[in-house]
Amino acid sequence: MLESNYKYHTKDLxxxxxxxxxxxxxxxxxxxNYLLKNNAKHVRVLDNLSNGYKANIESFLNLPNFEFIEGDICDLETCKQAMIDIDYVSHQAALGSVPRSINDPITSNNVNVSGFLNMLVALKESKTVKRMVYAASSSTYGDSKTLPKVEDTIGKPLSPYAVTKYVNELYADVFGKTYNTDVVGLRYFNVFGPKQSPNGAYAAVIPLFMEAVNKNKAATINGDGKQTRDFTYVDNAVQANVKSFFASDKAKNEVFNIACSERISVNKLWDIINVSAKKNIKAKFGPTRAGDVKDSLADISKAKEMLDYQPQFSVKEGLKLTWDYFKNNESE
Known part of the structure; x- marks a missing residue:
């Protein structure tokens, strides 16, 4: 896979x-991949493979400092076992997708709320874990019209998925106050990049667009395409996780926007991908999607100040890298 050579840590992993x-x-x-490339003592993965792919970790399986547990965060004992002897947790397991949550709110709640609560309980009982970093979501801003989005100003959720991610933040805050757990939330804004699958009913927009361009087909844009997003290349999200592990106590039980603080329309996104692919395919337009926000733009000053978060990749740079990866791995 394509990798950056940026170092986001100063401690000896x-x-x-x-x-x-x-x-x-x-x-x-x-x-x-980042942790193993930088000589982490041990990296343990817990995944039930409902959303992930064994192919994504295939190259790590024989490494002496890598361990894979096929298990579910919806089982408390599994969460407790997975945390044995661990120093830092990055909790990325969740069921994403606004449409999926609208079609099946119960499963989204079971994984994103009950599963998250299991992780918090396991954290509370762990004798070794110093901090848990988790994937929060920009969907928490809901119907707030304020731009750019600032962490302390949110609206009402627009989907069951958004409710689940907001509940994560509430639980993390309460556990911090009640049990003195150390948890950091990262509100991702439309993360994209290598290893993001275009397959399945709830695939994200960028891999879907790339697959369409690769097959010389017109993608379907929901609504008029003028809706804007703060698309964030995945390496920026990796940086945020690594820096959050080791950030000072000031970051304890805080939530941070993780984005580039630049926004483009979905129409412009389609144009950039066409340019990267040296093509000129016109998009089709479909109905507006229920539960979607109209515009999204992050204020990342809090993450810059408290995490030393400095996004290294712009949207255009990220899209070029992702396209280069995608066209070479489209058969996977």
Whole structure:
């Protein structure tokens, strides 16, 4: 896979053991790759492979400092076992997708709320874990019209998925106050990049667009395509996780926007991908999707100040890297 050579840590990773839930998934496997490339003492992945792919971690399976547990965060004992002897947890396991949550709110709630609660309970009872970093979501901003999005100003959720991710933040805050757990939430804004699958009913927009361009087909844009997003290349999300592990106590039980602080329309996104592929395919337009926000743009000043988060990849750079990866791996 394509990799950056940026270093996001100053501590010696060979001193620490990490647990990545959802580590066979898109963002999780990119975090795993970074940790292993930088000589982490031990990296354990917990994934039930409902959303992740064994192929994403295939190249790690024979490494002496890598361990894969096929298991479910919906089982408390599994969560407790996975945390044994671990120093830092990156909790990426979740059921994403607004449409999926609208079609099946119960399963989204079971995984994203009950599963998250299991992780918090396991964290509370762990004798070794220093901090858990988890995937929060920009969907928490809901119907708030304020731009850019600032962490303390949110609206009402627009989907069951958004409710589940907001509940994560509430639980993390309460556990911090009640049990003195150390948890950091990262509100991702439309993360994309290598290893993001175009397959399945709930695939994200960028891999779907890339697959369409690769097959010389017109993608379907929901609504008029003028809706804007703060698309975030996955390496920026990896950086945020790594820096969150070791950030000062000021970051404890805080939530941070993780994005580039630049927004483009979905129409512009389609145009950029066409340029990267040296093609000029016109898109089709479909109905507006229920539960979607109209515009999204992050204020990342809090993450810059408290995590030393400095996004290294712009949207255009990320799209070029992702296209290069995608066209060489389209058969996977």
């Amino acid at each position: 060979s001193q620490y053991q990490f647990l990545i839930t959802g580590g066979a998934g898109f963002i999780g496997s990119n975090i795993v």
